[in-house]
Amino acid sequence: MLDVMLPKLDGFTLAEEMRRRSLPTPFMFLTAKALKADRLQGFELGCDDYLTKPFGLEELVYRVKAILRRTSQHPEPAPAEPSPASAAAGVFTLGASTLAFKNLQLHVAGHTHTLTHREAELLRLFAQHPHQLLRREEILQRLWQDDGYFVGRSLDVFISRLRKYLQPDATVKITTVHGRGYKLEVAA
Template structure:
C-alpha cells in the first residue's frame, strides 16, 4: 500500500505541480483546493501525512490543522507558506504542525521533509485500518456502510455512515458538533445543523436494539456514542 497524502493548496497550478512531484515519488495524493474541502476529505479517508498551505480561502491552514488535531493527534502535518517570519512558524506549531516549508522550495527539499515526517512517526503503510467495529451486539462494516445485529441489518447512506464512523472514532468520548458538521457538510450553519439532528435521530433508531448502545446529547458541545459494559 502506498503512503497516502492529503495536499491542500488553493493555487491550482502549484497544487498540481506538488501533487505530481509527490506521485512521482510513489505516494498516493489527494489534492484539495481549500481548507473546508480538505477537512471533508480528511474525514472521508485515511491519510498518513497532511500538507497544508497556510493562506487558503474558507479555512486557512492553521484553522484546518486545529480541526484535524481535534480528531487525530498523530498524523504528521507539514505547512507550506510564502512567509518566513518566526511568529508565523510559532503559530503553525501551536496549531499542531510538525514542520514548515517556505515557498519557493525545491523538489529535493519537499522529498526530504516528507520522508522525514513519515519516518518520524514510524508510519507503516502496510498496516490496515480497522474496518469492522463492534458496538455492543452490533457490528459496523465501515467499508460497506453496513450495520448488522442478530435481529437487524441496515445499509446506511453515505452521510449516516460518515457520522457513525466519526462517533465510533470518539467512542465513549464527546464529539464536538461543529467538527461533525465541517467534516460531513463542509460548513456549520443552522440548516445543516438541523440536518445533522435528523441523521442522529435515525442512527439512534438503528441502534435501539441494544440498550447498552446509545448516542447521547452533550448540551452545548456535541454528542457521545456510549457503549456500556456489564
C-alpha cells in the same frame, strides 16, 4: 447533481429511489426550490449538499470538491475502541452491534441496515471516539466542512436515524449533551 424539478421524475423521488436501492453515490441538489422545508427534505433524503439557484460557478466547484474530499476513500486514524486489525478492515464494534464501514452496513440485533455514506461517516466518527464528547461544530466541520443552520438540522436528522437503528441494542446509545454535542456510550 439532482434538480428537484426534473421533467419526468422529480429529484426528491429520484433520491428516494437511490436510497431504496442502497446506492452509496454522493449527491447534491442543485435547484430553484429554496424554501426551508425543501432544503430539510433534501437533507433528510441523504443529500451531501443543497445549492439553490442562482449560484456562482466558483461556489459550485468548491462544493463539489468538498463532497469529493469527504466521500473519497482516504485513510483514517485508528479508532480508540476496536482493535487495529478490525479498524484496518473498516469494521467497528459498538456494544453488541457492528459497523462495516466499507460496505455501509450496520448489524444490530440480528438485523442489517444499509446506511448512507454520511450515516456511516457519522457513526464511524462516534466509533473512533467512544465515551468522548463530540461538539456539534466539530462534527459539522469534519463531515460537512460547514456549520450553518441547514447543515445543523441535517445533523439532527442523521443522529435521529442512527439512534433508531441502534435502539434494539441496549449496550450502545448516542446521548445528547445539551448545548454542547453528542456522546457515544457503550456498556462494558
